[in-house]
Amino acid sequence: MNNIDSFLKEIILGDEARARVPSEFIIQYTNNANPPTFFLTIDYLLKTNQANHLFTLPFIQRLEKWYQWYNRTQSGPIPFTFRWRGRNASSIYELNPKTLTSGLDDYPRASHPTDSERHLDLRCWITLASNVIGKLYSILNNEKTNKYLNYAQLLSNNDLLDQLHWSEQYEMYADYGLHTDYVQLERVLIQKQSPTQQYQQYQQTHVIRQVIQQSDVNYKYVKHFGYVSLFPLMTRILNPQSNKLEKILNDLQNSTLLWTPYGLRSLARSSSLYGMKNTEHDPPYWRGAIWINMNYMVLSALQHYAKISGPYSDKAQHIYKQLRTNLLKNMLHIYNKTGHIWEQYDDKTGNGKGSHPFTGWSSLIVLIMSELYDE
Known part of the structure; x- marks a missing residue:
């Protein structure tokens, strides 16, 4: 390399x-x-x-x-x-093949x-x-x-x-x-041949992905609202006059989507994959948890749209204040409770999750406290 x-x-x-x-x-x-x-x-x-x-x-x-x-x-x-x-593309054990990159x-x-x-x-x-x-x-x-x-x-x-x-x-x-929402993990019985006894077969169960409706597998937009959907906002590509900006701002405040009292969750609560395991053993990671780095980028964008002339500047400012307050209150509460900053935060309880102590991207809360963003 x-x-x-x-x-x-x-x-x-x-x-x-x-x-x-x-x-x-x-x-x-x-x-x-x-x-x-x-x-x-x-x-x-x-x-x-x-x-x-x-x-x-x-x-x-x-x-x-x-x-x-x-x-x-x-x-x-x-x-x-x-x-x-x-x-x-050949994975059979993942509910939705990961995009690690x-x-x-x-x-x-x-x-x-x-x-x-x-x-x-x-x-x-x-x-x-x-x-x-x-x-x-x-x-x-x-x-x-x-x-x-x-x-x-x-x-x-x-x-x-x-x-x-x-x-x-x-x-x-x-x-x-190429997408369908009609997939699920199921435990199935698989016949296998023993590697030591050539002609002996044995049965073993595996949890594998099953496509329920093959006819629904078509090229289409992927209906999972979450952090990815916010990137045109976070990178400030959207025109401040755009009605798409208004739609995203309205969606940000919707508690059935991303809004929680603790910050913005990573995947909408209404998504079919919200909180779902990706394999038999892999718990959800970016399927509901609150991540401070992405919330920081949203806050930065909200401040940007609040400051520039446009029909949605007041709404952006209002959401900015509420979101910032929610993040600060929850992280302070959890720090006082546990003594740690955490990798991510639970969207139902606000509790810390993942690695701890974690002073990676979650330390962006210090910049949020000082309202220091990338502009």
Whole structure:
């Protein structure tokens, strides 16, 4: 694996670290990419003029080389679409094949992975990356400035975004792919041949995925409202005048979807996969729990739309205040109760879940307290 690849990937270093990670997560593939979250940091530094002297031509050119690799390896089936690599189309043990490369692991995607998928969150990450590289080149008055800014503007075009990712039927932004909601895990009896006694057969039960209605497996938008649906908001692609922005703001406040007294849950309570195990042994991960990093991005976007002129600025400000208060109150309560900051938080009780003590993305609560966002 070359340095361009490792610039983006989670690398597990050392025997001790490898011993704690399942083998399936250790192997790295040069065509698989992870979310380029470091562009959020670069964008913040650009907006605050804190480190422009550090952005030299060699640095930008190296970043550009990575960007070209990312576009080449993660491009989608048609122009202006993108697809996370690494999904296992032949998996029979997963209710919904994981998309580990997206960072959202078991968040529901198309039920039947194909090369024709279109992933909304990845498209929004590419838009952000294009815009940042364009701004970096503008510091140097480089001729490539317009190339990247124009591409970012094209990806930000709301009409094109709606063409590729807006479902009129479900009234939401969504992934697109070969999909059905009619799947479930069932325990079945499988005949197997003993490896030691060639002609002896034995029976063993396995929990495997069953497609209940094969006729419903078609190319369509994926009807699972959650964090992925919010990416056009979180990356500020939506026009402040857009009625799609109003729809998302209304949905944010809906308790049957993402709203809880403790923060925004990762998957709508009305989703068919809400709180569902992905395998016989894998508990839900991004299927309802509250994640502070994503709530931070939503808060940042709400503050952005509250500050700029538009018909929904007051609504954005109102939701911002409520959401921020809910997150702060709950995290303080759980910290006082347990003495820990947690990886994620339960959407029904507010209790901490997952790894602890956890000062990774959950420490973003400090920035939320100080109202310090990426603008």
